[in-house]
Amino acid sequence: MKFNQLVTYTLVAITLFLSGNLSAADFMGTQSCVECHQQQYKDWQGSHHDMSMRHAEPKSILANFNNQQFDHLGEISRFFMKEKQYWVNIKGPDGQFKDYRISYTFGFEPLQQYMVEFENGAVQLIPFAWDSRTKDEGGQRWFYLYPDMDPFDEFYWTNKGQNWNYMCADCHSTNVQKNYDANSNSFNTSFSEINVACEACHGPASKHIEWSKDQTKSTPLLGFERDLAPKVGAWEFVKGQKILQPKQVKTSAQLETCGQCHSRRSQLTDSKAKAHDHIDNFSNKYMLSDVSPNLYYPDGQIYDEVFVLGSFKQSKMHMAGVVCSDCHNPHSNKLKAPVEVICYQCHVPSEYSADKHSKHAEGTEASKCVTCHMPKTTYMEVDPRADHSFKVPRPDLSLKIGTPNVCSQCHDDKTTTWAAQTVAKQFPNSVIRKTPSYAVAFSNAAAGAPSSSDALSEIALNPQQPEIIRASALSRMTNFPSQQTYTAIERSVKHVDAQIRLSAIIGSGGFAFPNRWPLLSPLLTDSVFSVRTEAASALVSDWSNMDESQQMLMTVALNEYIEIQQYNTDRGFAWLNIANVYLAKKQFDKAEEAYKRAIKVEPILATSYANLADLYRQTGKEAQSIAILKQGIENQPKAGLLRYSAGLAYYRQQDLTQAIEYFTQATVVEPTNPQNWSVLGLAQEKVNPADMMKSLSKAFEVSNDPQHLYSLCQFKIKYRDPTTNACLQQLSERVSPQVMKQLTGQ
Known part of the structure; x- marks a missing residue:
């Protein structure tokens, strides 16, 4: 990997400065800023931005590499010096221990991470970190960041989840260009400066330096592209x-x-050929995650790293x-x-x-x-x-929906009820506590409550709610298509906030194409890059339902969507997305090739095998479908999806023995997935109805979904099971009398 070094950029900056030959938007390097901005430079030195990434050398390395050993479950990793270089002996994906040279440091407090560089230019973070806190704080030690990871996990240290080029570089260095070559599966990633320097925030400084030479000129923003002053x-x-x-x-x-x-966001591009990287509009380069259940609690408190x-x-x-x-x-x-x-x-x-x-x-x-x-x-x-x-x-919300609250976290010797009562007593006139919370609506939506349609629509259209909350309500609507949600989406696709428009696209997923097209087609020419490409992504699955004029309207935004995937072809999901576009257009050979590229780039990505197997099934290649699923199971043994899909393939061939075997494996790998238990039960009916009812009972147990209980009761009635009445009583407490009447025929 050929990295641009700070000294090179400093010399270029000085040369251009002296010659007066400054082109627009050139990155000049930190040293070109120091003379005029000494206090800012002094403040920056030693900061988290300054130390965000460094070359592995004595002045940046904090950890003890003096032949240190780390014992994890009897496996010994070693940190040592060799010819003034820093090395680690660690287990690789093949299960063998090997020496890797440390090339870079990452951060510095309260921990520091370390990275190694592979021959194809991929830079990976090792799973050990140095606790840089003081000894009194429990620091000055090596510790294992990901002790439970194995080679089949995305975040195993040699896999894509720990790849600096894709996951980290854009934020830890300045002016990063990923430069991934899909043909050679290699990186030639470059940056202007190794850490987060002045121009990472202010933008390229060449025009600012030009202005500084002649301050009589009228230059917008003193030559910078963005105004960073307080709002x-x-x-x-x-x-x-x-x-x-x-x-x-x-x-x-x-x-x-x-x-x-x-x-917490996804990156769409680092292209300099277009205006996508202008930070004046965040959504031209990134897509911000909304308040989704995998990242936040229903009330918006942080859960995962956001x-x-x-x-x-x-x-x-x-x-x-x-x-x-x-x-x-x-x-x-x-x-x-x-x-x-x-x-x-x-x-x-x-x-x-x-x-x-x-x-x-x-x-x-x-x-x-x-x-x-x-x-x-x-x-x-x-x-x-x-x-x-x-x-x-809000301990009162904790009682309702189980969200954490800081009162109970501190007063851990008291109950949540005590905390809620105490807060109510101390703040009897609290407007916040008396106002309905979106947290209840989000929690109910996660549980599939039918009333969610109205509640989410009300939140989405409420201008008093933060825009990210309104967007988060919209994205949840995909499971609740109704006249109310349609109206909310119809209004939201015209909203000035790009994230609200983006979430409206997601929320429209429950509507059929004839209703979805008039909602989303205007967004295909949206001014924001992420919005128009996401609209194209959402609509392309209905390509065969479009007339020629609709397909023509799709073309520009869809091509831009493909550009995003091409930028990310170092990841399997990008090839999946490309394949799905080809599949929608019935270009099956191209779709097959893209699915295979996804498997090659990221062999542990289970969805690639499942989608390719489904393509083979659609084109009448059942044997190839099962073969690719078996290959996937070997490369990703932790995915229940592949066993589930293999079970379906054998079930279609009326091979119940093999179908039940693979469905059973799916329940072992993913025991909390109710669909695995449900389909296993359905396959068992012809072989052993008693086993079937045990599996359906398990599906309800892990999901608490009345639909699974309904199915169980239905089969208990069919087979005159002696526990039928108990099942019906349990169901009657969860569904309406009309549903019970439909089931029992009474």
């Missing part, structure tokens, strides 16, 4: 208000600039115009002042004293604003991160 120019006290109100509000690219890295932006966009502070630099020094990354002083910038101190607000003793940890409103969750074993949604603690 609110001043905050003012308004009589009767406890919180200062925004004044002199203007547009700012600061939140989107910080958010390009401090967010890196701030998605949390912050839920907050009232975001809606008021607060941005990152209102609290943080953007160059040192530290708070601008002690935490309570930060809060009192806007919150009138007399109104938020311990006596009036926190109800905890003044000066204690419990009385601090952040203790209750920014609870921390520890990730990567030792890294506690604060929730930036600034939620009001």
